[in-house]
Amino acid sequence: MRALPKLVAVETKLFLRDSATVAFGVLFPSGLLLGLGAIPTLREASPENGGLRSIDIWAPTALVFGMVMIAVQHVPSVIATYRERGILRRLSTTPVPPRSVLLAQMIVAFASVVVSAALTIVIAWAVLDIAPPERPLEFLVAFVVGYAALLGIGLVAAAVVRTSSAANQTGTLLFVALMFLGGAFLPRVVMPDVLREVGEFVPPGLQALTAAWSVEAGEITATAGGQPFWLQIAIMAALAVITSAVAAKVYRWE
């Protein structure tokens, strides 16, 4: 199959030409982390944080910005546009099935999230002296499974909206809701317990990401009634499977 590599190459170019998405989805998380890292009080170790700096605890949240942005705003908007403008319909008259372009789209979106995260981790380490994830394997699993759950939600949105403008509005609402409930707008430590507990079930699973990045930070942000790490991962995985199945079920090609 020669078409898929070509589709991925073309979708990559299209992604890079979409400067707003590159700026907000890929570059913004690092920029935000740098911006917050420039505030002196956030760089001071505090006893109530067990000797950690606020920026140490907050760093994983920067990742979540990029993940949510790509999964629930960028992907549904592209899919809705491709459907609305007859791009998928046009493809279905060629030997290549239109799902190939959606697959290529997923690959590019995932790659962009990986780049965004790698950039954030490297900048956090190099500039702000935040150590890279302590438990790399768990971190990788939490990242992939959490992103899959987010993408599942994005795909359900893409499947049910009729127009690209509806996709944009839905994406923005989802972005705000997921960021708030996931505990990414406010530092998790200052949020009420209820929201923090809910946050463990909200993709991409900020608590799991935090705990895998830094065990100490994870202990501080965890709630008393918090779920164990692997249970949080299992919940994200289940969400990913359910949302993808729903999206596949309700998806309309035209």
Add this chain to the structure above:
Amino acid sequence: MTALEVRNLHKRYGQHVAVDDVSFTVDEGEIFGIIGPNGAGKTTTVESIAGLRRPDSGSISVLGLDPVKDRAEVRERLGVQLQESSFPDAIKVAEALELYSSFYRDPADWRELMELLDLTQKRSTQYKALSGGQKQRLSIALALVGNPRIAILDELTTGLDPQARRDTWSLIERIRDRGVTILLVTHFMDEAERLSDRIAVIDGGRVAAVDTPAGLIARSSALQQVRFRVRQPLDESVLTDLPDVTGVEIRDGRWLVTGTGELLSSVAGALARAEVVAEDLRVDQRNLDDAFMTFTGRAPQAPASFQREVG
């Protein structure tokens, strides 16, 4: 050799019958036009041929293949330029052509197509920055990039200015000369008449007539009119006795003869036999619009407003 055969095609959407009973065959190397009023079932017929819709009954054969059962093979051999389909805004002309050529087993040389469709200058231009005519040419190029034996072109000059339409027409003729069979769906009568070897008139989900453009026009019930002046005296009966003539009128010294069939040659022959020289001879030609009226009972749709081509 038959390139395409549609037999007793029937397709309904719920209660609404889109195509009632459509049959026609298209020979290889032919430009076959499909005309008909809006909602006549043209698009559903074409979509069924392209395998985008599954017929409720009837059969379709594309080069001996079934568009639903032999989906993959039909897509290799059939190029489609669809109404209301488009490409991503930011894709460049050369990228789109190269990408689509990678979809096919035995693609055409996309660089040559880009040249043929006069798009080489625009190879690095993004789709959104192309003019209407350029977008249309890219769409045609992409329909041909798989080296198809048959190309379906649906409403291909809608939205183009008159010059761009004429350019597109000569392009279609060049493509046919390369051996591609063309199925042309249009609501422009001049386009169908100029390009098609044969035309199917579809009305109310049925084929009202299939013939050459000249054949359809000849079968139209509209009356022809021949006008002329004579210097010598002429007896009216010389003309009224002709079987093709239905009426003769003399107004201000100008003769107006109306009738059917081969009216002009009948009148010319009669005048010659009477040794009368006709001057200032004019014929009101019937055209495909008249034929359309005859077979559908309606006037053809007014052409969609032209967009001025930019750039």
